[in-house]
Amino acid sequence: MPYRLSAFGDEISSDIQIQLDVLLENGLQYCALRGANGKNVMDLEDFQIKLIKSQFHNRNVHFSCIGSPVGKIQITDPFEPELERLKRAAAIAKMIETRAVRVFSFFIPKGEDPAKYRGEVMTRMKALADLAKQLDVSLLIENEKDLYGDTADRQLDVLKHIDASHVRAAFDFSNFIQSDDDPLTAWQKLKPYVLDFHIKDCRKSDKREVAAGLGDGKIPDILRDAFASGWKGYLSFEPHLSESGVFKGFTGPVLFKVAVDSLRKVLSDIGQ
Numbered sequence: 001m002p003y004r005l006s007a008f009g010d011e012i013s014s015d016i017q018i019q020l021d022v023l024l025e026n027g028l029q030y031c032a033l034r035g036a037n038g039k040n041v042m043d044l045e046d047f048q049i050k051l052i053k054s055q056f057h058n059r060n061v062h063f064s065c066i067g068s069p070v071g072k073i074q075i076t077d078p079f080e081p082e083l084e085r086l087k088r089a090a091a092i093a094k095m096i097e098t099r100a101v102r103v104f105s106f107f108i109p110k111g112e113d114p115a116k117y118r119g120e121v122m123t124r125m126k127a128l129a130d131l132a133k134q135l136d137v138s139l140l141i142e143n144e145k146d147l148y149g150d151t152a153d154r155q156l157d158v159l160k161h162i163d164a165s166h167v168r169a170a171f172d173f174s175n176f177i178q179s180d181d182d183p184l185t186a187w188q189k190l191k192p193y194v195l196d197f198h199i200k201d202c203r204k205s206d207k208r209e210v211a212a213g214l215g216d217g218k219i220p221d222i223l224r225d226a227f228a229s230g231w232k233g234y235l236s237f238e239p240h241l242s243e244s245g246v247f248k249g250f251t252g253p254v255l256f257k258v259a260v261d262s263l264r265k266v267l268s269d270i271g272q
Contacts, residue, residue, distance in 0.1 A: 143155050183217050
């Protein structure tokens with residue numbers, strides 16, 4: 001099978017045991033660790049990380065990545081703290097036996113031309129990539145709305161500038177729609193770089209997140225082409241079916257099952 005199903009566990013619940021129960025009930029054995037017990041992953045202490053790891057591993061659930069917020073600040077904010085946060089994210093990743101750390105490409109001030117900040121974005125993203133290499137972790141750059149890399153062209157710009165095998169893209173279907181970029185066109189441009197698909201669909205009409213295949217994210221078409229092209233990686237649930245915001249998203253146990261069932265139908269329909 002070319003894919004592994006994963007999920008941002010805090011989409012289900014802040015409670016670790018509920019996260020685990022629902023993941024297993026839905027047949028998932030991988031989790032993207034973004035938050036637990038009401039805390040962001042970056043705010044957890046070492047003993048808490050180790051306890052979470054043992055809780056997950058004891059039930060044969062492993063980790064696909066660290067869902068860090070590194071780079072999810074204004075491009076005009078100081079940069080040095082982000083380097084320190086990446087060091088912490090890398091340490092956490094190693095504690096839970098993954099090498100992948102999700103990062104972002106910095107918010108652009110509202111109403112301003114992203115091109116004005118291109119030089120600073122590239123300097124910062126290259127510095128994060130260089131540090132990640134030293135720390136022996138890989139980076140997944142997500143196309144969050146209002147970041148420099150919220151469109152395929154600018155995301156590709158960042159990836160080509162870094163030009164490193166340990167830096168890849170986390171492709172979020174919904175976020176491209178939120179940014180008024182066509183997901184299928186984005187996929188064609190970013191195809192060589194995509195390692196992780198974030199399973200989150202969206203309607204163009206009202207920009208509301210919906211289950212996979214029910215929106216305008218062109219998930220069936222993109223995944224069909226991805227599998228035909230030899231893509232292998234994670235399909236990571238981040239559905240935001242109950243609540244969606246810049247710094248949080250939530251789905252809950254009941255709607256999480258809806259999200260999983262919807263993706264499984266898409267996969268069945270395209271022969272996977």
